[in-house]
Amino acid sequence: MKIFLLTTMFCFSCATCAAQSESIHKLSSRLSVTPTAGLVFSTFVGSGAENSSIRVGLTTGLEMTFQTDNLFGYSTGVSYCQLGALEERTTYGLISRLDYINVPLLLNLRLSKRTYAPILKTGVRLGFLVGAKFSDDMGSIQPDNGLSANNLFKTFDCSIPISLSWNFNRFVIGAGYVFGLLDIVNKPATIYGVPYHNDSVHLISLETHVGYRL
Numbered sequence: 001m002k003i004f005l006l007t008t009m010f011c012f013s014c015a016t017c018a019a020q021s022e023s024i025h026k027l028s029s030r031l032s033v034t035p036t037a038g039l040v041f042s043t044f045v046g047s048g049a050e051n052s053s054i055r056v057g058l059t060t061g062l063e064m065t066f067q068t069d070n071l072f073g074y075s076t077g078v079s080y081c082q083l084g085a086l087e088e089r090t091t092y093g094l095i096s097r098l099d100y101i102n103v104p105l106l107l108n109l110r111l112s113k114r115t116y117a118p119i120l121k122t123g124v125r126l127g128f129l130v131g132a133k134f135s136d137d138m139g140s141i142q143p144d145n146g147l148s149a150n151n152l153f154k155t156f157d158c159s160i161p162i163s164l165s166w167n168f169n170r171f172v173i174g175a176g177y178v179f180g181l182l183d184i185v186n187k188p189a190t191i192y193g194v195p196y197h198n199d200s201v202h203l204i205s206l207e208t209h210v211g212y213r214l
Contacts, residue, residue: 034063034172038209042083047199055095057082059207065108073108075121083203098153099131104161118164125178127157157182157203172211179204
C-alpha cells in the first residue's frame with residue numbers, strides 16, 4: 001500500500017512538473033526581449049517654435065514583447081533617446097539637446113499572417129528628462145534668469161508613438177513617428193534678453209531602429 005501511494009505521488013509530481021514545464025515553454029515562446037539601437041530626427045513644434053529645425057540624435061534601448069496570438073501582442077521596455085532641435089534666432093543659432101529615458105506601453109497588430117508582415121505599434125510613451133544643454137555658435141550657454149538648461153525644460157513628457165516594424169527571423173527593423181502631447185518648457189525664461197518659447201512647444205520625432213531578438 002505504501003509503495004502504491006508513493007508511486008502515485010511520484011507520478012502526480014512528474015505530471016505536475018511536466019505541465020508546468022510545458023506552460024513555461026509556451027510562455028517563453030510568446031515572450032521576446034530585443035535590444036535595439038538607431039537614429040532619431042527630432043524638432044520642436046507649436047506656436048512658439050516657428051524657427052525650429054531638425055536635430056539628429058541616437059537612441060538605444062530594450063524592448064519586451066508578449067504575443068497573445070498570431071496577430072495581437074503587447075510591448076513595453078525602456079530606451080535612451082537624444083532629442084531636441086536646432087533653432088534660428090535673430091543673431092545666432094541655438095541647439096537644444098534633451099536626453100530622455102522613455103517607457104512605451106504599446107499595442108501591437110500584425111497586419112497579416114504572412115511571415116514577414118509589418119507590425120503596427122501604437123499606444124503611449126512616458127518620457128523622463130535626464131539631461132538638457134544649450135549651445136550656440138560660440139559654445140555652451142545658460143538662460144538669463146539663473147535657471148540651468150535642466151530647470152528650463154519640464155522633467156516629464158507624454159507622447160503618442162505610431163510605428164511599423166518587420167521581423168526577419170531574429171532581426172528587427174522599424175521606424176515610427178512620435179508626437180509629444182505636453183508643453184515641454186517651464187516659463188518664463190530668456191536667453192540673451194529674448195524670451196525663450198513663452199508659447200506652447202512640443203517635441204516631435206521620426207525614429208528608426210534595428211534590433212536582435214534574444
